[in-house]
Amino acid sequence: MTTQGQVRLENVAKYHGQVAALKNVELDIRPGEFFALLGPSGSGKSTTLRLLAGLDKPTRGRILFDGADVTAKGAQDRDVAMVFQSYALYPHMTVAQNISFPLEMEKTPKAEIAGRVQEAARKVRIEHLLDRRPGQLSGGQQQRCALARAIVRRSGLFLLDEPLSNLDAKLRLETRTELKRLQRSLGVTTVYVTHDQEEALTLADRMAVFMDGEIRQIGSPAEVFAWPNSIEVAAFIGSPPMNLMKAALKDGVPSIDGRPLDVKPVSGSPEVIVGVRPSAVRIGGDGIRATVDLVENLGDNAILDLSYEGGTARARVDDAADYAEGQTVAMSFDAKNIHLFDAASGRRLEVQ
Amino acid sequence: MPEAGAFSSGEPDGLSAQNLDRLERLREKRFAGALLAPALLALLATTTFPLFFLVWISAQRKDLAMPFMDGFVGLENYRQLLGDPRFWESLGLSMIYTVSTVVLQVAIGLALALLLMKMKRGQTLFRIIAILPVVLSPAVVGMVWRSFMLTPEFGVIDYLSITAGFGSRNWLGDPTLAMISVIVIHTWQWTPFAFMVLLASLAALPEDIYEAARIDRANSWQRFTRITLPLLRPAIVMVVIMRTMVALTAFAAIYVVTAGGPGTATEILNLYAYRKSFTELSLGYGSALAVALLIVTVLISFVLFLLRRERTA
Amino acid sequence: MRHLRSAAILIGALVFTFAWVFPILWSVLNSFKTEQDILAYPPKLFFEPTLAAYRQVLFGAQSILPNVWSSIVISVGTTVITMILAVPAAYALARLQVPGKKSAGFYILVTQMLPPVGIIIPYFLALRNIGWMDTYHGIIIIYLSFSLPFAIWLMVSYFEDVPWEMEEAAAVDGAGRLTTLWRIIIPQVKGGIAVTVVFVFLNAWNEFLFAVVLSGNTVRPVTIAMFNFVSVEQTLWAQLAAVSVVAMLPVVILGIVAQQHIVKGLTVGAVKGGGRR
Incomplete structure (x- = not known):
């Protein structure tokens, strides 16, 4: 893996007039890493990508590539490649001309261009489409063409702006795998913007969760999934989202529906929220009494919508057939699956 | 962090x-x-x-025929203008010309568009036919009408008039007929424009709202007045604005057909300003007339734009 | 009911065709007649066609070929200069962050309210003073007063149709602003440029008021020269018809070529550019 392609954002903010699109972002991306920027729309993830590309300039802060300050450089002077959400293929050029355009701009010798175009096209398997115009391509082919145009220049940083969002569901899955393989084989630092947590979780080495123009958490997908550091992140990651239940505190030990949970007492927090993923809700045996409101059959498994004294929750179960609407069940959680958050600040409480 | x-x-x-x-x-x-x-x-x-x-x-007296009289006169030209019956007459003619041509264009254009909308085939042919008058020079259109349509005992219109028993008329020599003639010529040239714009707007109306209206049991007249007209209103207002501006400054066709005559029977304000300046060579007074025309144009377009905003809001 | 409606449509279509085709068709027919045929009463629909009128008009003593040349020089000159000025301006208005962009656009719009007669009076005086009457540059410059705002607005609407990411993709690919404009954006509005060219040419070819005032013996477009064939003593009907056809031919061809874009061109031109005829 290369040692080049390290990216660093220092104290970066972007304001449009008085409105903050991005407040104080600090970010280190390691060479060769596949890094996802995940967040709902308007959270600042796309702004961050545009700042990395040089399409926008930060209002404050510095951007460094391999330690060199590139903040002042425009997109054309930064060594970055980008795949746009809409692909932004040049409609008046053939696929080959589209791919060779960045090379021409670099003043690559003519003799070399043809070979490089072929190579890039082969990597994304569109060699047979080189003479076509973008308008004659399917969505998936256009997406590959955009990828080829981005990889042809072998730039140090590869930016992807929701590249899969315009593909249909089946193609999206295939392309996702392929993208990952391509990135591994190229070894190029890649920043990937998405609002789709599944994409981020499957693709990224590490990811940053954006909300309200701030980074809420940085870590590997597994870390973020297992230890969300705030209620908001917890609610955003995972599908269906994590159950967040208000708990009463008795001697620091949270309890739901009068049943104390199997966790150590917390201190300094007058009110806590208990988070449990639907997949970690155990049904049966002894536990909180709940009524099944709805059974959503997903085929492989099912989701139960439950209501208990004081709130609602969801549970993932193996077989829909075992449950009926209106049935009363007992739910319980293992200590290792319980997340605790401070209700006032939303921050994670470390216990156990 | x-x-x-x-x-x-x-x-x-x-x-x-x-x-x-x-x-x-x-x-x-x-x-x-x-x-x-x-x-x-x-x-x-x-x-x-x-x-x-x-x-x-x-604000000058600028008379090419009498250059020795030239000089600054302040608002004198405007004072003269306000007391000039020919000015008021030409303003009146401008209004008649503008209102009648615009109303005719929109009415006929809309009727034709509604009629031909229903045609399954041959719409392209009519689009091409509609283009012909619109792309022609108004001067050439004027010349064609004046010579081959309206010349007494030679033009086709006069021939039709004789055949129909109305007898030969001096179409461009009679003050009323001359005014009607220039209005007809303008309407002839520009109705296809209104037709094309309205046809395009009609074609852009979504089919499903008509289906919905039919399910709601609206008859065809109700569908026209309650759906087509309101939806078409922005396009109609736009056509009215555009055609009004053009009619106010219409020149070439009238100039070629009647040159404002007989006498001043077809002398709309625009033509009066031209004749005063370049036939009678009083450029100072002609300029005042042109400024008056500008003011009238601005006022009318202001009113029309208000109308448009109100209706689209 | 259904039959009634089809009949109404058919009758409407026929009236439409007849009313709008006939005057033009009649001029064309007349241009192929001899002077005797043309004066025949009742008017002749069937006759032996002759090119005599065209021969006279094109190669006779009063040949209008120099006038056709005049019209071409004026129209081409106006079109070229207009496009050179309008395309970059329209791009800036459509795509770039310009302070006062709105006022610039509004200014271009408002200039169109000026009645042509109000422009020609001062221009006449100015050109007379510097001796530019009856010159091509004099007439072409004043033609910009209507062609330029029109072309700018029409081109703005075409530039606005180009996807926003194009500039950004080009920038990421390492292209500078001018390269982007020339190699990425302009090729995508080629069609729009062609349509604009057609319309500007058409308007310049058809212009009359300015030409009447500014033309002379050197610069005398066809629209003015057709008066050569009309006089109080004698009108040369067939030749007049032939001249009319010559004047109509180029714009009719262009109009049909640009057929599909004509509504857009006309509406943009008239709403934003105040159709000037």
């Missing part, structure tokens, strides 16, 4: 980055300015400069 924020060296960097943002915008402004400047200068020279010069001339 506020701790990390404190790590960055703070203000100096922040400031320079802020300048970058500004510098970038400045660069874009310069580039845009360089692209815009030549065109804006050309417009300044060909429209704004003449406007100021025009207002200046309108």
